[in-house]
Amino acid sequence: MNYETTLAALNLQAVLPNLMDLVRHDPTAAAIAASRDICIQFLVRGGPAAYVAFKNGACTVENGQRADADVKLWFASCRHLNRMFKNQANPVPIKGLTRIGYLTKEFKKITARMEHFLTPNDNALAQPDYMALNTLLTLNTAARAICILVEGDKAARNVAAGMPDGTLLLKVLPDGPAAGITFRNRRATMTAGETEKPSALMLMKDLKTANDLLNQKLDPFAAIALGDVRIWGQTPMIDCLDLILERIPHYLQP
């Protein structure tokens, strides 16, 4: 994959799925989502596809196409899609022209809300609710991004070639959030929440530690030695994960 294709996959398959947690945990987003049942399809020529469905106040984001989507947004290229995510371009609606109003109002508000929680500043992070949601979204974005990067990014692919098979569980103590990343045959899949019998564990002592670690504000080696981050099991998996995480900012700058 080239840079734009990898970034498009990250935007659609790592960033956009945050809408699910956002609607689940943020009352403002939940209120917007509850206003209408609608399915929006994103189609990229030569690139990934995904859809966002709002139904009964819940949100689902999936990869691929859904034939009964209410709105279909077409992008001429991965670069076109990526520019839209930077608010520098607009999609081409090819179905659901009568629902454009929803896109420009409600959907725009909900994606702005997502952006708000994904682009933290120190003042915002000082608010416990904000930090909790930012941590959840960042953790899940990172876990999903790793799965994409091990296929799309050359450096990450090189690192993943040395990754033993198994599942690495990332968990914020005492009771979450958590995400599992399963590596098998140089490919990765992500599972939100706990996982059984992990090969490696990375346990972060609290939300603040997790937030600092995920936002690369922490010396991870010192944090591990001090017990703020506890690791167990197949440490090479954690080493490789750290290296792949490092690739995320090359694509997704906060």
Next chain:
Amino acid sequence: MKTYTYQRSRELFEKAARLIPCGIYGHFSPAPLIPPDHYPFYAEKAAGSRFTDVDGNEFIDYMCAYGPMVLGYNHEGVDRAAAEQLRKGNCLSAPSPVMVELAEKLVDTVAIADWAYFAKNGGDVTTYATMVARKATGRNKIILIKGGYHGVAPWTQGYGHHGITEDDGRHIIRIPWNDIPALQAAIDQNPGDIAGFMACPYHHPTFVDNVMPADGYWQNVERLCRQHGIVLMVDDIRCGFRLDIRGSNEYFGFKPDLICFCKAIANGYPISALVGTDAIKNDAAKVFYTGSYWFSAVPMAAAMATIDEMKRIDAVGLMLAYGEKLRDGLIATAKRHGFDLKVTGHPSMPYLRITDDPSLMLHQKWCGECTRRGAFFTSHHNWFVSSAHTAEDLALTLQIADEAFEAVKKQS
């Protein structure tokens, strides 16, 4: 048995973490010591086979400073030789005669050596060896073994690691260990462009079972290198002087062009050496390579005394004998508790793993329980024994291992 606590280590580390990246960096980082609260972070003093940490806890040391300690900490003969040289001079504006004496000692000791060149770290001489190979052949590519470790210079690390560019590894080809067809394929795919082949005498990566060379492996490597004009380099930094005082290649029956030594060469004094054959001496002479402390005489005097003492007491034989007893004793102890302890590698540098848990978590718990009872065991790296380990150490180690297995069983 009393279990140790590490208050002073912890306090020092908290201060260090504010002042030093990682607190403690590199291979001494406590991060792979799992769980870290079972391990000391700072050592205060040492003697023989044991060291004492800053909290006053004493450990039978099975890492031997990650290899350099081979005759025992604070070895009287080595330290005396070093002190005598220090009184004469250490870093001067010209080398000391001991440098020539040490070169002669290595040439007389290491079977293939016709010359010796001194530096400080293992990575200094592995890098120098690749430069000599390139000079000698006029070629670019270096073949390494996947998972092999030759230091931290950018060419030794893979693309994707922090601070490493894709170009750093542009002329590095990695092939699996014990795979002659892969070596042949690498040669065929890069006709006339393989400068050198570098590997450790046997495969001892971290976290996984160590693997000895298959029958005929090294002889086939040597044959292909000769056939294609490839410089054969042995990274004997970890194994050197622990398998065979004449070079680990003698243990496995082959003749390299260059051998890299460090760790055990001076029982803890900082020095490394590249030795080689006459055929490549003039090429080595033309590669400009040096460092501020590479001529310091004290480590050279220590190396002289270390090599002499190793020969006098047959240190290699002592380490082998102790390593075998340690291996057999630990396996039997594990078995009594219903665990299967797998020991790979040479007995003087064993790698251990409890096979009952592929995640290594059980093994990490056991190593941690042993350490906090006084046997310093790491779970991720091969261990080292020394000629200073005693029967008393062995008995206490097995007692500690026994109690640690009991503790692990209670936890699970």
